[in-house]
Amino acid sequence: MSTVTVPESGTKARTRRAILDAAVDVLGKNAAASLSEIAAEAEVGRSTLHRYYPERIDLVRALGEDALDKLGAALERSRPTEGPADAALRRMSHECFDLGPLLSLIFGDPQALSNSAFWEGLGAVDAPLLALIERGQADGTFSSELKVRWIRRMLWWCLLTGWESFNKEGYSRTDAIESIDLTVARITNPDL
Numbered sequence: 001m002s003t004v005t006v007p008e009s010g011t012k013a014r015t016r017r018a019i020l021d022a023a024v025d026v027l028g029k030n031a032a033a034s035l036s037e038i039a040a041e042a043e044v045g046r047s048t049l050h051r052y053y054p055e056r057i058d059l060v061r062a063l064g065e066d067a068l069d070k071l072g073a074a075l076e077r078s079r080p081t082e083g084p085a086d087a088a089l090r091r092m093s094h095e096c097f098d099l100g101p102l103l104s105l106i107f108g109d110p111q112a113l114s115n116s117a118f119w120e121g122l123g124a125v126d127a128p129l130l131a132l133i134e135r136g137q138a139d140g141t142f143s144s145e146l147k148v149r150w151i152r153r154m155l156w157w158c159l160l161t162g163w164e165s166f167n168k169e170g171y172s173r174t175d176a177i178e179s180i181d182l183t184v185a186r187i188t189n190p191d192l
Contacts, residue, residue: 015042015044015048015052016052018042018043018044019038019039019042019044019049019052019053019059020062020063020066021042022038022039022041022042022043023038023041023042023059023063024063024067024101024102024105025041025101026038026041027063027105028101028102028104028105028108029104031105031108035049035050035056035059038059057115060115061115061117061118063105064115064117064118064121065121067102067105067106067118067122068118068121068122068125070099070102071096071099071102071122071125071126072125074092074095074096074099075092075095075096075125075126075128075129076128077095078091078092078094078095078096079091080092080128080129080131080132081128081131081132081135084141085132085133085135085136085139085141085142086136086141086142086185086188086189088132089132089133089136089155089184089188090181090184092129092132093155093158093159093177093180093181093184094177096159097159097162097163097173097176097177097180100159100160100162100163100164100166100167101163103156103159103160103163104160104163104164106122106156107156107157107160108160126152129152129155130148130149130152133148133151133152133188134148136188141188141189142188142189143188143189143191146187146188151187151188154184154187155184155187158180158183158184158187159180161180162176162177162179162180163176165179
């Protein structure tokens with residue numbers, strides 16, 4: 001017996017997207033925010049939110065899946081296997097920059113998406129980033145003095161810091177991205 005998944009109607013898909021986007025914004029600022037606050041931000045009633053996500057854990061799980069999809073798509077768009085490693089790393093950071101609210105949720109409070117499936121999924125999604133760093137170290141583009149996972153972690157934190165500088169401190173998007181690029185270049189190649 002096979003099961004057929006029926007796609008959601010446009011209205012249902014838009015409502016689900018509004019709830020997820022609101023949850024990213026609200027929980028990115030306050031991981032302890034209530035479901036009522038998320039519903040208000042999404043401009044839906046709490047009962048509507050509960051029809052889509054009956055329990056908070058259901059919403060958190062959906063947020064994690066959505067985050068992995070968005071990060072995976074951004075990393076894929078960056079073409080990490082193409083061209084010099086430093087150029088690929090810049091493309092990756094530029095593609096991920098606009099995921100700032102999501103990065104705030106993921107890295108600003110790691111407990112916000114606290115389930116092992118999410119963190120395992122993140123390890124799989126950012127495998128191309130790890131491979132890119134390894135490639136850059138192997139060809140001498142990046143310093144081999146730092147461990148690959150350390151560079152990866154610093155890159156995500158740098159992106160989060162750049163986003164917060166843009167979002168909260170008045171940096172222009174260009175200034176924030178240039179600061180990220182310069183910082184990442186120094187992390188990956190301390191001789192600069």
